[in-house]
Amino acid sequence: MYKNVLQAIEGIEIYPLISFTIFFLFFLGLLVYVALMDKKYVSNMSSFACGDDEEEQTIGGNIQ
Known part of the structure; x- marks a missing residue:
């Protein structure tokens, strides 16, 4: 039933391509950002x- 509904929409085949492009560009941008980060x-x-090791952990104000 749902397959027939989606097939009836004109131009629906472009949406998976747009989604993949956004996904790919986001992670490509993230990769470039990490690669160019200040070391x-x-x-x-x-x-x-x-x-x-230098900091002592406290629980409720008491040093453990």
Whole structure:
């Protein structure tokens, strides 16, 4: 039933192409953004990873 409804719409075949193009361009843009990122910034952000030994974790204000 739904297949017949979609076949009846004129110009429907362009929508999958448009969707794929948007999807592809988004991830291509994201890849370019990551590739051109400042390496010092990335290195600095990687030092903020979970489990920093220098900082003591507190729970409810008490040092554990």
